[in-house]
Amino acid sequence: MTKEGTSLQLSKLRLDGGTQPRAKLDDRIIEDYAEGIRYGAKFPPVVVFYDGESYWLADGFHRFLATDQAGKKSIVADVRQGTLRDAILHSVGANAAHGHRRSNRDKRRAVRTMLTNDLVSMDVNGKPWSDNEIARKCNVSVPLVGTMRARLPRTHTINTNSMAGTHERAFVHPKTGKPTTMDTSNIGRKKIVTKAEYEGEEEPAKATRRQATPEQKAARETIRREQVMGADFRRAFKDFERAVIACRHEKFQGETTQEAARACVRQLNGLIESPV
Numbered sequence: 001m002t003k004e005g006t007s008l009q010l011s012k013l014r015l016d017g018g019t020q021p022r023a024k025l026d027d028r029i030i031e032d033y034a035e036g037i038r039y040g041a042k043f044p045p046v047v048v049f050y051d052g053e054s055y056w057l058a059d060g061f062h063r064f065l066a067t068d069q070a071g072k073k074s075i076v077a078d079v080r081q082g083t084l085r086d087a088i089l090h091s092v093g094a095n096a097a098h099g100h101r102r103s104n105r106d107k108r109r110a111v112r113t114m115l116t117n118d119l120v121s122m123d124v125n126g127k128p129w130s131d132n133e134i135a136r137k138c139n140v141s142v143p144l145v146g147t148m149r150a151r152l153p154r155t156h157t158i159n160t161n162s163m164a165g166t167h168e169r170a171f172v173h174p175k176t177g178k179p180t181t182m183d184t185s186n187i188g189r190k191k192i193v194t195k196a197e198y199e200g201e202e203e204p205a206k207a208t209r210r211q212a213t214p215e216q217k218a219a220r221e222t223i224r225r226e227q228v229m230g231a232d233f234r235r236a237f238k239d240f241e242r243a244v245i246a247c248r249h250e251k252f253q254g255e256t257t258q259e260a261a262r263a264c265v266r267q268l269n270g271l272i273e274s275p276v
Helices: 027-038 061-069 084-091 104-116 131-138 142-150 195-199 214-249 255-273
Strands: 002-009 046-050 055-059 074-081 168-172 179-183
Touching (some): 027 061, 046 084, 055 061, 055 084, 131 142
Parallel strands (some): 046 074
Antiparallel strands (some): 168 179
């Protein structure tokens, strides 16, 4: 049962139940919203769950704080019947498709809440949520949930295969024939998502190429110059051959042809005597 558009006193709303889904509230967003409220801007109702005693704010923390900062005493709310657990389950998926875009840290916080908060870490049957269910409720990828589950402290790690909370499997050793146990906590776990997505940071830039030492630069320049000079020498030598052939055909007559041959010789000598 819901009551949309209900005006509630700010003092009646409770923010201390762990329903705040973001890693950090943005002061700039709050100031922008507050300025808009002062000038008469209308925002969507905040989502509140009422359990018969308390009004638990589940979605709209920026709007709530902006309303308070603007000097208002009440706020329009979408009031729904439900417990604190219902409010938390709603909050972990809030802002996935609207409002201020969630950061990677916000997503991590939502998943961590589903994995570690005693109020919501189990389904209605008292069993741990599967990675798929947590990903659906938090609107994140399944690999992210799997990675975060694998990195939980041992006190919070749950075996989702057996749902029994144990990570040991008893069996008879094929060589010794004695009963033994095997730790199965890491079976099937893979690092699929990047560290940046898990830690909530921006994807690090690719490592830049290591700078060459002065000796390496000098060696590369020498090789480059040798390659260039070798190509120039080959071209000059071919020009010289063509000039010699022309001289033979003309029987060394004609100053133009002889001067071309002399120029080729000078170019070859210059290339040979040029320092590397």
